[in-house]
Amino acid sequence: MITKVTKWGNSLAVRIPLAVAKETQLRYGETVNLASCDGQIVIVPVRQQRYQLADLLKGITPRNLHDEVSSGAVVGKEGW
Incomplete structure (x- = not known):
């Protein structure tokens, strides 16, 4: 797909x-990793491991x- 650089x-x-x-299941606001490899631009979505x-x-x-x-002695009503 051809597009223009602006x-x-x-x-x-x-x-x-x-x-x-x-x-690519890329969504607005998602973080991507941008790299150059052998003169080409590579954009890869950064997926959080679940x-x-x-x-x-x-x-x-x-x-x-x-x-x-x-964590020290119990203070107030925080006892477990």
Whole structure:
């Protein structure tokens, strides 16, 4: 798909056509990684990894489990 480079303040800008945005699941306000590779511009959406509690808990072992941390004496009605 051919598009034009335009000026945006002191920078250059390229509009991403809706068809390309839909195909790549790119949304307004989303963070992207912009890089140059062999003279080409590469734009890659930065996807936040979604964690599952069960998967995180599987990573806990006796070796990496820390001791209980004291936060001091109970004050007011915050007792557990």
